[in-house]
Amino acid sequence: MNDCSNPSSRRRFLAGGAAALAASALPAARAQGTREITVLAHRVHQGAATTGAGGDATAAFREATKLGVSWVTLGDVNAIHERLLREASLSATAIDVAFLLNGRANARNLALFEPLDGLMKEAPIEDLADFAPGLLQPFRSSAGLHGIPVRHSTNALVYNEDLFKERGVDPHFKTFEDVLAAARQLTFKRSDGTSVVGLSFAPQFASHFLTLSRCIGADYMLADRSIVAAEEPMVRFVEAMADLYKSGALPRNFATQNNEEVATQIQQGRCAMSLNSLARMPVLNDPVKSKYPGKIKPMTPPISAGPGGKGVYNAPVEFWALMIPKNSANKRQAWEFIRSLSSRNGTLQMARNGNGPTRISTYQSLSDLPFAAAEAKALAQARAHLPAFDEQSRAHDIFIEETQGAIVGMKPVRQAMTDATRRVRPLAFGG
Numbered sequence: 001m002n003d004c005s006n007p008s009s010r011r012r013f014l015a016g017g018a019a020a021l022a023a024s025a026l027p028a029a030r031a032q033g034t035r036e037i038t039v040l041a042h043r044v045h046q047g048a049a050t051t052g053a054g055g056d057a058t059a060a061f062r063e064a065t066k067l068g069v070s071w072v073t074l075g076d077v078n079a080i081h082e083r084l085l086r087e088a089s090l091s092a093t094a095i096d097v098a099f100l101l102n103g104r105a106n107a108r109n110l111a112l113f114e115p116l117d118g119l120m121k122e123a124p125i126e127d128l129a130d131f132a133p134g135l136l137q138p139f140r141s142s143a144g145l146h147g148i149p150v151r152h153s154t155n156a157l158v159y160n161e162d163l164f165k166e167r168g169v170d171p172h173f174k175t176f177e178d179v180l181a182a183a184r185q186l187t188f189k190r191s192d193g194t195s196v197v198g199l200s201f202a203p204q205f206a207s208h209f210l211t212l213s214r215c216i217g218a219d220y221m222l223a224d225r226s227i228v229a230a231e232e233p234m235v236r237f238v239e240a241m242a243d244l245y246k247s248g249a250l251p252r253n254f255a256t257q258n259n260e261e262v263a264t265q266i267q268q269g270r271c272a273m274s275l276n277s278l279a280r281m282p283v284l285n286d287p288v289k290s291k292y293p294g295k296i297k298p299m300t301p302p303i304s305a306g307p308g309g310k311g312v313y314n315a316p317v318e319f320w321a322l323m324i325p326k327n328s329a330n331k332r333q334a335w336e337f338i339r340s341l342s343s344r345n346g347t348l349q350m351a352r353n354g355n356g357p358t359r360i361s362t363y364q365s366l367s368d369l370p371f372a373a374a375e376a377k378a379l380a381q382a383r384a385h386l387p388a389f390d391e392q393s394r395a396h397d398i399f400i401e402e403t404q405g406a407i408v409g410m411k412p413v414r415q416a417m418t419d420a421t422r423r424v425r426p427l428a429f430g431g
Contacts, residue, residue, distance in 0.1 A: 057346045156299060159274075183249040206400060254408065
């Protein structure tokens with residue numbers, strides 16, 4: 001999932017690509033009498049907090065505390081974390097507040113950040129229970145809660161309403177099996193010669209596969225790092241995707257297409273369904289680029305009627321949290337900044353600026369946005385795509401490599417998932 005590009009649009013990308021590093025130097029660590037706090041973030045985080053229709057969400061903090069906010073921003077996710085973790089490992093740092101991605105919230109990294117429970121007792125955060133529970137748990141350790149969720153990107157199944165009508169397909173699916181059947185029925189050639197595939201998505205992201213696999217209880221890994229990729233639910237899911245590929249219901253270039261190519265397919269009516277971040281709905285419905293503005297709709301995928309279809313559907317989600325380095329000299333001021341920015345009003349302001357709100361209640365104030373209800377529903381039960389550990393990115397790439405190979409017929413499905421499990425195990429458990 002990616003949603004961190006242009007803060008003026010509604011949540012384009014959660015975490016941008018390899019942009020050049022900003023040449024921002026950190027000031028020396030300061031004493032408690034500071035006149036400002038320093039925040040380390042992606043430049044899109046700063047934009048979402050300070051610029052847009054919602055106004056400057058940091059203004060309330062600055063007015064209440066008479067402190068300034070100095071932003072140190074980078075344009076690359078890896079660079080942000082490398083700098084943050086290096087600073088947090090020093091004897092002292094000038095960083096007071098930092099944005100941390102959930103995939104980096106492993107035990108070793110969490111230990112570098114202040115447990116917030118003591119600060120919350122002194123100055124409680126507004127309605128902690130209002131945050132989506134799946135966004136809080138990854139930032140907990142035995143020492144307490146280390147981060148407050150501030151930004152998310154959650155996936156959904158999206159579809160072209162006009163193509164569904166043209167083929168007489170009812171989008172109100174009752175089961176996962178209905179989705180598979182629709183993908184075949186929606187693979188056809190239109191009267192103008194346009195070839196349409198029933199389903200298309202970028203296969204470089206585990207979250208895209210998991211958007212559908214969780215409908216039948218299939219995952220790559222669980223929160224405790226158990227590897228379940230070779231178990232029956234995931235094997236059955238990958239077999240189903242391989243069958244769609246063989247039937248032509250997935251694009252022939254499936255293994256190599258990227259998110260932008262898929263977006264163009266959706267906008268031009270060359271695919272009927274896709275798996276994508278809800279943050280990209282405005283892009284997919286952009287009247288300048290899309291032949292179907294307002295006709296690309298999201299839905300929560302239905303669970304299976306068969307084995308694995310019991311329980312609640314958990315949409316894959318990636319998210320950022322606000323953290324305080326343990327070696328910051330300004331913890332109380334930093335906590336006031338977090339309390340203010342993550343308040344109900346601060347969260348709403350940032351949402352108006354294009355941020356993915358992490359409070360469920362915020363969506364009640366976003367009824368003017370056409371996809372707010374669908375996103376609120378998905379977020380309420382959302383769960384991270386993979387647990388956090390040091391080698392998570394390598395494990396992610398292995399799962400993708402083996403899954404893609406199985407779908408396009410390069411390797412038997414069960415063998416591919418068994419190989420993925422074997423290759424990931426030493427990365428997840430160190431041997």
